[in-house]
Amino acid sequence: MAKQSMTYAASGVDIDAGDKMVSMIRRHMTRTYGPRVIEQHGGFAGLFRLDYNEKLFARNYKDPVLVACTDGVGTKVKLAAEMGLYDTVGIDLVAMSVNDLIVGGAEPLFFLDYLAVNDLDPQQATDMVKGVSDGCVQAGCALLGGETAEMPDVYSKGEFDMAGFAVGVVEKGKVIDGSRVERGDIILGLSSSGIHSNGYSLVRAVVTKKKLKLDKVYDELEEDRPLGRVLLEPTRIYAKPILSVLNRYVRKRVVTAMAHITGGGLVGNLNRVLPKGADAKIERKAWTIPPVFRFLAKHGNIEQQEIDRVFNQGVGYCVVVKPAFAASVMGQLEDAGETVYWLGSIVKGTGKVKIV
Amino acid sequence: MAKQSMTYAASGVDIDAGDKMVSMIRRHMTRTYGPRVIEQHGGFAGLFRLDYNEKLFARNYKDPVLVACTDGVGTKVKLAAEMGLYDTVGIDLVAMSVNDLIVGGAEPLFFLDYLAVNDLDPQQATDMVKGVSDGCVQAGCALLGGETAEMPDVYSKGEFDMAGFAVGVVEKGKVIDGSRVERGDIILGLSSSGIHSNGYSLVRAVVTKKKLKLDKVYDELEEDRPLGRVLLEPTRIYAKPILSVLNRYVRKRVVTAMAHITGGGLVGNLNRVLPKGADAKIERKAWTIPPVFRFLAKHGNIEQQEIDRVFNQGVGYCVVVKPAFAASVMGQLEDAGETVYWLGSIVKGTGKVKIV
Numbered sequence: 258m259a260k261q262s263m264t265y266a267a268s269g270v271d272i273d274a275g276d277k278m279v280s281m282i283r284r285h286m287t288r289t290y291g292p293r294v295i296e297q298h299g300g301f302a303g304l305f306r307l308d309y310n311e312k313l314f315a316r317n318y319k320d321p322v323l324v325a326c327t328d329g330v331g332t333k334v335k336l337a338a339e340m341g342l343y344d345t346v347g348i349d350l351v352a353m354s355v356n357d358l359i360v361g362g363a364e365p366l367f368f369l370d371y372l373a374v375n376d377l378d379p380q381q382a383t384d385m386v387k388g389v390s391d392g393c394v395q396a397g398c399a400l401l402g403g404e405t406a407e408m409p410d411v412y413s414k415g416e417f418d419m420a421g422f423a424v425g426v427v428e429k430g431k432v433i434d435g436s437r438v439e440r441g442d443i444i445l446g447l448s449s450s451g452i453h454s455n456g457y458s459l460v461r462a463v464v465t466k467k468k469l470k471l472d473k474v475y476d477e478l479e480e481d482r483p484l485g486r487v488l489l490e491p492t493r494i495y496a497k498p499i500l501s502v503l504n505r506y507v508r509k510r511v512v513t514a515m516a517h518i519t520g521g522g523l524v525g526n527l528n529r530v531l532p533k534g535a536d537a538k539i540e541r542k543a544w545t546i547p548p549v550f551r552f553l554a555k556h557g558n559i560e561q562q563e564i565d566r567v568f569n570q571g572v573g574y575c576v577v578v579k580p581a582f583a584a585s586v587m588g589q590l591e592d593a594g595e596t597v598y599w600l601g602s603i604v605k606g607t608g609k610v611k612i613v
Numbered sequence: 614m615a616k617q618s619m620t621y622a623a624s625g626v627d628i629d630a631g632d633k634m635v636s637m638i639r640r641h642m643t644r645t646y647g648p649r650v651i652e653q654h655g656g657f658a659g660l661f662r663l664d665y666n667e668k669l670f671a672r673n674y675k676d677p678v679l680v681a682c683t684d685g686v687g688t689k690v691k692l693a694a695e696m697g698l699y700d701t702v703g704i705d706l707v708a709m710s711v712n713d714l715i716v717g718g719a720e721p722l723f724f725l726d727y728l729a730v731n732d733l734d735p736q737q738a739t740d741m742v743k744g745v746s747d748g749c750v751q752a753g754c755a756l757l758g759g760e761t762a763e764m765p766d767v768y769s770k771g772e773f774d775m776a777g778f779a780v781g782v783v784e785k786g787k788v789i790d791g792s793r794v795e796r797g798d799i800i801l802g803l804s805s806s807g808i809h810s811n812g813y814s815l816v817r818a819v820v821t822k823k824k825l826k827l828d829k830v831y832d833e834l835e836e837d838r839p840l841g842r843v844l845l846e847p848t849r850i851y852a853k854p855i856l857s858v859l860n861r862y863v864r865k866r867v868v869t870a871m872a873h874i875t876g877g878g879l880v881g882n883l884n885r886v887l888p889k890g891a892d893a894k895i896e897r898k899a900w901t902i903p904p905v906f907r908f909l910a911k912h913g914n915i916e917q918q919e920i921d922r923v924f925n926q927g928v929g930y931c932v933v934v935k936p937a938f939a940a941s942v943m944g945q946l947e948d949a950g951e952t953v954y955w956l957g958s959i960v961k962g963t964g965k966v967k968i969v
Contacts, residue, residue, distance in 0.1 A: 295678060297790055301713040301873060301885070305679045306785060322651060323661045323679075327725040327778060329762045360657040369683040371727065371776035404776070406685045409814060411774055418767055420727035420760070422683060422778035429662060434653055458765060517657060529657070 278379040278405060285383070285390035289400040294367075303401030305367050307426075320429040324363035327422045328353035331520075332457040336488055338415050340471060343381050345491045346419065347388020348395065349454045352492035354423035355396040356517040356574060359499050360530070362433040363425030365398035371420040372405045375412040385419065388491075396496040398423065431507075435514035435530030435577075442513050442603040443583035444527070444537055446544055447498075448596035449573030451490035455520040456567040460488060463557035477555070479548045487549055495574045498593035502576070502586055511582035518569040524610045525566060527575050536606025537577075540613060544598035547571045565612065572598065634735040634761060641739070641746035645756040650723075659757030661723050663782075676785040680719035683778045684709035687876075688813040692844055694771050696827060699737050701847045702775065703744020704751070705810045708848035710779035711752040712873040712930060715855050716886075718789040719781030721754035727776040728761045731768040741775065744847075752852040754779065787863075791870035791886030791933075798869055798959040799939035800883070800893055802900055803854075804952035805929030807846035811876040812923040816844060819913035833911075835904045843905055851930045854949035858932070858942055867938035874925040880966045881922060883931050892962025893933075896969060900954035903927045921968065928954065 290296075295304035307321075308314040330349040337346045347370070355365050370389045372382060382405050393400045412418065452460060464471065464484075471485030478487055495517075503512060514530040527537050550570050553559065564570065578586045583599070590597045646652075651660035663677075664670040686705040693702045703726070711721050726745045728738060738761050749756045768774065808816060820827065820840075827841030834843055851873075859868060870886040883893050906926050909915065920926065934942045939955070946953045 295785075295788075297717075300790070301716040302680045302682045302719070304717065304783075304788065305681065307677050307679060321663050323663060323722070323780065324658045325661065325723060325725055325757055325778075325780065326658045327727050327758060327760050329727060329729065329760060331762060332764050332766055335764075335766050357657040361653075361660065363658070366679070367681060369681055369778060371683050371685060371778075373685060373774055373776075401681055402683060404683045404685060406687060407814075408688050408691075408774070410688055410691050410817070411768070411772060416767060418729055418764070418774060420729070420776040422681075422725060422727075424679065424681065424780055425658075427660075429651075432651075432653075432660065434656070458763075461766070 274377045274379060278377060278382050281379055281383045282386040285386045286400045289390055289393040289398070291399060294399050294401065303367065303369065305399065305401055318426065318428050321426050322429050322432065324358055324361055324425045324427055325423065326354040326357040327420060328357065329418065329420045330454040332461060333454050334418055336457060336461060338417060340485050340489060342489060343384035344388045345489060347385050347390070348392040348491035350389055350419050350421040351392025351396055352494045353454050353519070354421045355398065355494055355496050358423045358425045359496050360433070360515045360517050361427055362431055362503055363427040364500060365396050365423055365425045365496055367399040367401040367424055368393050369401055369422045370403040372403065372417060373408050373412060374405065374417040375409055375414050377405065377407040392494060395494040431510070433512060433515060435532060437513045438530070438532050438535055438577055438603055439513065440535060440603050440605055441580050442577050443580050444539060444600040444602060445576045445578060445583065445587055445590070446572035446598040446600040447495060447574040447576070447590065448598070449518070449569045449571055450493040451547065451549055452488060453492040453519070453569055453573055455569070459557070459567055460553060463553055467556045469556060475552065477548060477552050493573050498590050498595050501593055502589055505589065506582065511579045511586060512576055513579065514577040516575045518573050518575065520567065522565050522568055522570065523572060523612065527610045528608060531608045533608050534605060535603050535608065537601065537610040538604045538613060539601040539610065543600045544571055572600070575600070577603065630733045630735060634733060634738050637735055637739045638742040641742045642756045645746055645749040645754070647755060650755050650757065659723065659725065661755065661757055674782065674784050677782050678785050678788065680714055680717055680781045680783055681778065682710040682713040683776060684713065685774065685776045686810040688817060689810050690774055692813060692817060692841070694773060696841050696845060698845060699740035700744045701845060703741050703746070704748040704847035706745055706775050706777040707748025707752055708850045709810050709875070710777045711754065711850055711852050714779045714781045715852050716789070716871045716873050717783055718787055718859055719783040720856060721752050721779055721781045721852055723755040723757040723780055724749050725757055725778045726759040728759065728773060729764055729768060730761065730773040731765055731770050733761065733763040748850060751850040787866070789868060789871060791888060793869045794886070794888050794891055794933055794959055795869065796891060796959050796961055797936050798933050799936050800895060800956040800958060801932045801934060801939065801943055801946070802928035802954040802956040803851060803930040803932070803946065804954070805874070805925045805927055806849040807903065807905055808844060809848040809875070809925055809929055811925070815913070815923055816909060819909055823912045825912060831908065833904060833908050849929050854946050854951050857949055858945055861945065862938065867935045867942065868932055869935065870933040872931045874929050874931065876923065878921050878924055878926065879928060879968065883966045884964060887964045889964050890961065891959050891964065893957065893966045894960045894969060895957040895966065899956045900927055928956070931956070933959065
């Protein structure tokens with residue numbers, strides 16, 4: 258009997274399927290390209306020109322600092338896999354890194370994604386990259402590169418994970434780090450689009466344990482979409498409205514701190530940019546908690562303190578602003594399409610966020 | 614009966630364990646920092662100063678291009694998990710992206726990692742980051758940030774995945790892209806340290822199907838280490854020797870193309886930087902195939918063509934160099950500690966790599 262010859266394909270990895278997908282995702286990448294992306298045949302890496310000698314760049318940047326972030330979307334990927342919907346979690350992926358990037362005042366330049374799947378289904382992978390590309394368009398950055406890894410033994414059938422990586426630039430003297438926060442500064446909150454990309458292990462535990470149905474429309478959610486679609490709503494990307502505010506007040510520097518509200522909630526994120534002697538005092542009645550959070554709290558019988566620590570509860574991003582400019586910044590963000598809450602103000606304290 | 618209140622911890626995610634780990638990994642990050650890293654308390658992102666106005670940077674870069682890469686280490690993570698050895702795959706992770714980055718002539722600046730685990734064991738995660746940190750020191754770049762995601766439902770107990778992101782910089786006029794490759798150029802090969810980080814699904818299939826023992830020392834491997842340790846040998850990082858060659862010949866530009874030999878082998882990677890009318894003609898007897906590849910080919914009964922397409926077979930990186938400088942570059946790489954093979958030369962052809 259002849260020995261059976263072993264091949265890479267038989268061990269679960271298909272190089273040809275990978276090549277096919279590369280050509281399918283190409284247009285999703287090129288639509289995000291500006292003139293600064295340098296295209297290279299067969300390249301090993303993505304190239305992005307800084308245009309240091311161009312007038313616009315030289316005017317804005319005397320001492321440029323590169324800013325970089327990485328993040329995934331947690332077990333929201335699991336929910337997407339369960340529902341077989343692969344074309345929106347890419348937006349979440351971009352949002353998670355880019356919303357972190359702009360916290361320091363950086364302008365997003367480019368993004369790269371890492372997708373890991375059980376089995377390289379070119380359509381599924383293309384859907385994922387389409388989402389990433391949509392997110393990059395929303396954030397105004399180029400999808401400069403990516404990697405799709407086929408790992409049959411690490412991921413189960415239909416399962417996947419994704420990681421994102423964003424790079425931006427900020428002028429050194431204009432880095433926003435909370436050090437200029439003063440008592441009396443106003444805290445504005447930008448509404449989230451839903452649960453965003455944190456707390457999904459708890460969300461899914463509630464769904465499973467309480468036998469909730471992802472395809473059912475629940476009255477308590479106060480909308481026509483079934484629960485699964487509400488839970489999968491992509492994370493809002495705040496890059497464009499925030500950068501427009503920063504660019505408008507480029508000299509006055511009216512924004513003293515910002516925070517992306519992720520795992521840890523308001524109490525565990527806004528505190529990260531507070532100086533030692535200051536508290537953020539936020540009024541619970543200052544904003545409306547969207548139905549989906551009340552729905553999860555009720556069905557999961559989750560305590561308020563736990564809710565505060567895990568979910569954004571309707572506020573996805575905070576801007577701390579000098580009081581004289583708070584109303585103007587609020588108006589500008591609203592004009593850019595944001596729903597903005599006047600959450601509270603900075604008071605004397607010990608670096609904590611207090612929701613009263 | 615009181616309803617049981619649901620918490621994030623009970624759903625498998627432990628925020629406190631995450632906080633503990635962050636402090637444990639800190640020293641592995643800071644040892645990679647140079648003066649260009651800007652440290653920020655509680656920051657949402659990593660900051661890296663480009664030093665545009667410093668003399669050294671201004672002398673080297675008139676029109677800087679950022680170069681970015683992302684990659685994982687494939688199912689080598691699965692082998693590491695099976696062996697319970699977590700402190701070397703981080704080196705592979707850095708190698709996979711950084712070796713791609715330098716192909717275009719870029720100097721690595723910083724790196725970020727994404728680790729996804731079933732259960733946040735702070736020691737295990739710290740071991741992983743230690744490996745990444747070791748890799749960054751070898752590559753001469755800063756470990757600027759990272760994310761550790763606890764995803765109990767996506768990864769099985771003890772399983773994990775990792776993705777890496779590297780950013781570098783190259784002067785626009787000095788990008789190496791193969792376009793200057795000419796007939797007669799010499800192809801030098803730098804020895805790999807082993808299988809590197811590609812082909813592990815096939816490696817593991819051979820191990821499982823042929824009931825090979827990871828803890829056994831096989832005579833055919835011609836070394837004292839057991840099979841598992843040989844298979845887990847970290848990927849060689851070529852950044853420092855390659856950059857030293859490029860910096861030495863900064864005006865003469867004697868290097869016309871480079872290739873990182875990953876999945877696809879010599880035939881599927883060196884071809885990516887060949888101009889249309891040129892072939893790379895490589896002599897099979899020009900280099901020594903290390904025992905581990907012969908071992909896998911024999912036990913797996915893998916055909917030569919498949920071997921050529923999947924594994925590096927002992928050559929991890931290629932440098933194409935003008936003939937008059939080939940011996941000198943070879944000597945310089947050897948002085949830097951590399952084992953270098955004179956593989957062959959560029960001949961008239963159609964953009965293919967031919968091993969004869």
